[in-house]
Amino acid sequence: MCLKRISPNSISRGAILLSLCEKGMILEARRYFDSLIMNNWVQDIVLYNIMIDGYVRHGNVEEAVELYKLITRRGITPTVVTFNSLIHGFCKRRNFHEARRFMDTIRLHGSEPTAVTYTTLMNAYCEDGNMHCMLELLQEMDAKCIVPTHVTYTVFIKALCKQRKLQEAVQLVHDMCDKGLNLDQVTYNTIIQCFCKAQNITKAFKLVNEMLLNNLEPTPVTYNILINCLCVYGNLKDADKLLISLLEQNVNLTKVAYTTIIKAHCVKGDVHRAFMFFHLMVEKGFEISVRDYSAVINRLCKRCLITEAQHFFCMMLSYGISPDHEICEVLLNAYHQCGDLISVYKMLAWMVKSGLLPQRL
DNA sequence: CGCGGTAATC
Structure with a gap:
């Protein structure tokens, strides 16, 4: 582009920065970001947001906060997305105090937290087993007329599953449909995982069929969940059969599918099968x-x-x-x-x- | 018109 004297705009710069962050090349991302800053090419908050989120995903909340301070020093107005990433960072550390402090900061900036903000916090409370705080936040959303999304529902389904309240989790799926919210693959994967943990393999596979009927292609994660389910709660031979049939159908799988079944065969002591799948994994070119x-x-x-x-x-x-x-x-x-x-x-x-x-x- | 940023699953 540059040789043809076509200058990247902030959108192409954002794409480059985002890709570097997604690949975990955080230092390279920062170097690129700094070069943009040095040339005064960053007027766009989105580029800051990408860099901040990159740091959060990398587990470096400190650096994310430093960038936030830089934004405020430069007189650039942060957006809700900026705060959502920071809140996500503190949630990952279970620092609810700081997470909530930043939620208040959104209001100080004259904005309102969004469903994403609430869902981020709820997810952290879910992982903490704190249904009480989740429900409090849900009430707050309701009071402020912030509509829960399918992601919010998915987090609650996960929470109910953790409490082994499977019927209530299913009810929540029905509520979603009633409200016109479509289940996506992650929602299905979450509920499938619930039934796997409850050792209800039949129902888990029924849900996969339901996915297909709703024109949702199962993801590699769906298959990882099912393979693990068969390994742990079912018959290991069925797990073998499933994985082999998926391979025959050329279904897109990740390395986890292989490591899951290899793990099971090692535990069971069937080293030959472990070898077989390990070699297959290597052959497929996984790192x-x-x-x-x-x-x-x-x-x-x-x-x-x-x-x-x-x-x-x-x-x-x-x-x-x-x-x-x-x-x-x-x-x-x-x-x-x-x-x-x-x-x-x-x-x-x-x-x-x-x-x-x-x-x- | 399309193109860049935030939450959930193994």
Whole structure:
């Protein structure tokens, strides 16, 4: 664009900044943002909002607040979106005091909190198991004529599910329909998860059919929930069948589908199946982390399947992934427990060579 | 007319 002397506008700049934030490249995002500031190209609050939200998602509320202060120093008026992101940040930390303080600040700026603001706070209270505060906020919304959205309902469905009030959760779904609010995939996934936890697999699958009837394509998360459900509460063979049939149908899946079933097979001790799905996961081109290997190795060691655990360790090395200290410790302990001192020494030597242990023991 | 920002699911 620049070579063709087409100057990016604030919308294309926003797209670039948002993408950097979404990919977790927060430092690069900030560098880009600072370059825009330096050139005086940021007059738009949206760019600040994207950067602030990026920090919040990255878990850095402090930096988000610093940017908010910068906004006020520069005399730029923050929007409700600015505050919603900050409130979300404090909610993630369960700092209800600061979250609510910023809610008041919205009013001081002459605006009103929106359904998003309320839903953000309600979700945090939900995670805290505080239905009382959720209902208080709902009353406040009602008093201020702020209409709950389908997301607000989804948060309440989740809360009722947590309290094992499944009937009331279902009632809420009906209320939504009565109010003309359409359920989306996340709402369905939430309620499907409720029935899975209640070990009502039949109803969970019925809801998937209902989704399809409503022209909602199940998401990768839907399948992760179902696979996990079959692994934990149902028959592991059915989980295998489901995953394989989804693969045959070329359904879009995420890495979680694989790690879920691999985990189950490790726990059950069916290492062959675990291998099979692990290789499949690698073949599909997913990026495999140390954590993915740890999940397998930890579970196999717990079941004293040490040769098998070692196999995964070698596989990790062959893919050029560096083990961390923790994973080595787990293997060391396992070798020790079954009296395989040779392997203990080999491992220690390897750890020293790799800089995971000090030279002098 | 379309294009950029905030809440919920594994």
